Amino acid sequence: MSLQNSTSKFNRWLDVMFRYRKHTGSWAWILHRFTGIGLTLYILVHIIALTGLLKGEAAFNEEMKLFSSPVFLFAEWFLGILVMFHAINGIRIVLVDLGNGARYHKQILVFVYILTVILVAGMGYLIFAHV
């Protein structure tokens, strides 16, 4: 293939990525993938952060004070977007794969988006109402 010779493998990948027509489900797939990668990185950070418990009460509470600062609260809220979308869309995937969801996966996706917005808004209230 001439295309293979003229451009690098990565450029071809980018080309396909951007030219590929994205339907409703494609966006769900993209969002699910990126939120999943983000959440995996987060759980590693989370496990490290909780080793602070081993350093005793004073050190742990100092660490918690840092995590209660506005920047971290906002990051926590942003994390909530990833968590909520990934969890609810995950239920959609289970319905499609193991249930009868393939017949109405687009309708479920609208429900997923709406529920994510509602839950993230509710989370924002819970996080920032205490500040």
Next chain:
Amino acid sequence: MSTNSFKFAGGRNSGAKNWYMQRITGILLVVVLIGHYILMHATPESGHTYKAVMDRLHQPAWKVIDMAFVTLGLWHGLNGLWNVIRDYEMKPIMTTVLYTVLVLIALVFWFIGLNTILSF
């Protein structure tokens, strides 16, 4: 993907078990996550303090729940990364290296997480 896409179909390495377990662990994680969010975010004053955490970590049932959470989360997350990697065609040695890295990350972080839980 590659012409070998169906090489493992029906075999032990088809990935079918991982595909199924990704769904099972996902459902379980959603269940534990609901409890986690109610505990940590709906009632922040009871969830975050050192005393509250210690209270829970001294109960065997909470230890089991926490260890399950760490195990399920790590497996689901790293198996997810493995799914991403398998979507791309690369040299077999590269796949082996990346798989080894994922397994090492899993073991190291599983040890760190369980060590924190079991220290109390």
